Amino acid sequence: MDVTHILDPLNPAQREAVTAEPGHLLVLAGAGSGKTRVLVHRIAWLLATREAGPWGVLAVTFTNKAAGEMRGRIESILARPVGGMWVGTFHGIAHRLLRQHHQEAGLPDGFQILDADDQLRWVRRVMRDLDVDEARMPPRLVTGFINARKDEGLRPDHVDAAGDHGQDGVLEIWRAYEAACQRSGVVDFAELLLRAHELLRDDPTLLAHYRSRFGHILVDEFQDTNTIQYAWIRLLAGETGLVFAVGDDDQAIYGWRGARVENIQQFSRDFPGVRVIRLEQNYRSTGNILAAANALIAHNAGRLGKDLWTAGSHGDPVQVYSAYNETDEARYVAGRVIHLVEGGDRRDDIAVLYRVSAQSRAFEEALLSAGIPYRVHGGLRFYERAEIKDALAYLRLVANRHDDGAFERVVNVPPRGIGTRTVDILRGTARAEACSLWAAARRVLAAGGLGARAEKAVAAFVDLVDGLADALEGLVLEHQVEAMLGTSGLLEHYRNDKSDRAQTRVENLEELAVAAGVFRRGETLLPVELDPAASAEESAEPATGAVDPPRSALAAFLAHAALEAGEEQAGEWDDCVHLMTLHSAKGLEFPVVFLCGLEEGLFPHQRSSDDPNRLEEERRLCYVGMTRARRQLYLTHAESRRLHGAEHFTVASRFLREVPPDLIQEVRMRASVTRPAFQRGGVAEPRPRSRPADDGGGLRLGQRVAHPKFGEGVVLTYEGSGHHTRVQVNFDGAGSKWLVLSVAKLEPL
């Protein structure tokens, strides 16, 4: 097969990685150096040269998006669908293994997945059963503890409770939680990984099968792997599997959730003959942006070492703007966006990045009042919305009557007269009989242990779910969802609700039926190949039968909903400015980036400032943010910021000082800007830069002004200096106008 089209677009280092002889490979890929490209082309190369068949390839990522992109790009390079190859997230692949071998893994056929929110509810319930005071032991800490241990590959028995009362209590809850999950046939996210690992570890036949199958294991974002993921790769690779790991230690920003950058170094120790290839040519950013980012990250110790360079031009200097508060900061950004868009940029090309989500508010307000469309990324996702989870809970009950979490969630939603009192009785019975709530409900009904009213209500609920299960039989998935929405009374419940939020809920529920239809028709990316017969020769699977067992569309849809929370909003069509946290910006790039809130305490965050390791992670986060920018990078900070209600004076972030001054251009308020006098002395550190003194105009950002023709308005931003100073004013009546300050007769109010 002709491979020139696979190799031609690559630079020498990339090509070296893509065409490397069989062996373990570690690709240290700097930001914007073509990390994904190398991964994708490597797979295409393996397939094209017959080094591997699709069946022999396993590619793992962290997000569904990355997995989908990877598969798409491979197929587009090879210009055909590739069946048999496993491309997915760690969780998706673990899930697939467990489904296929649920018996060996000790799970029921229709086991379901708990998302973080479900897990918390389950832990709460267990704690209630055990009579543990939530005030003394916050459930969040408990789930955090459990997940952290599981991510380290540990079970309760492995954890030493030696004399620590607190931990002793957690272990008891943990054990009870595990028992409850096992009884109901549900599995949390961490359990997927842990159990898949144990499955392979403890079943030599299975392990041998998968080891012989997957000759090539490729891992994206290797610096983000945690202990169990690393162990899983190592186990699966064995002596024969070849691992192609791609990562960047400078972009490790998930230590706080168990990721271990050290896995990159560990890799070279655990796998014999690892070859290391560095990708240091950056294709994304201008020279100045790159130099700034390089200088910043150089302040971290113990890096593997990489120096990004670009063949491109220096570009503009990094712009630094000192705002006097967060409102001013947001106004500045909005003003620049207007300017950029007037200059021909798409809004879609612009991103505003910040450390904490709460910062989005100021930007949203400023953009809103400037009439600039924007989109905030990373809010509540579709399948995480309460009403959607309610609907899914009904479906889960239909699929598995013993799912206690689902039972409790909807037993009284919509309200049908089953209050805490009644549920307590059911819970008591369930505990006494060691059975599910569903079974308990039946027993209590049979034994007549309830008052007449409660009994009627519980009987009605039981009949409802049973009837629902019957009614759904034989229906196509989306009709099942519709029927459930109708019969359960959920849709009507929200229709009757006159609050404005209810309207959205109704729409979301209706959207769920649509999503089910899309899912069934396979228009969604499935973790399972839809086209196993893509190529007969490729589909010939070696030995042991591992065809995915047939599953009901409903069960598959439920797993999909748990594993892929979906995009937060459906409105991607618009040309919008992107607002997101630095964490969610990883992996993305934008021509123009505003990196905001560079203040001590906020970024680096207060809660990371005492620990040098966490501080370095903050710096990497800043590095990630800066390297998202292609052409223009703005760094902003505010001298005063309202946080949690109170006003705080701030000190500019050390990260600002770590960028060499010659790469920076101070954006000054070239027009007359005055700050309220009480704020002048409040800056904790005298800044070397000087802000031009008030030159008599008496105008400041946000100030209300009057114009003879346009009436009253608010000053949004400034541009230019001296006689050329232009001011943008948002007039109450006439909208937003640019005026030349020396000509327009603006009167401060």
Place this chain on the structure above:
DNA sequence: TAAGGCAACTTTTTT
């Protein structure tokens, strides 16, 4: 049982 009021808490997020 359901709705409304008050106190406590606020890093980052995927699966």
Place this chain on the structure above:
DNA sequence: AGTTGCCTTA
């Protein structure tokens, strides 16, 4: 400041 969970009252 704004949400979230808990507790009171009708």
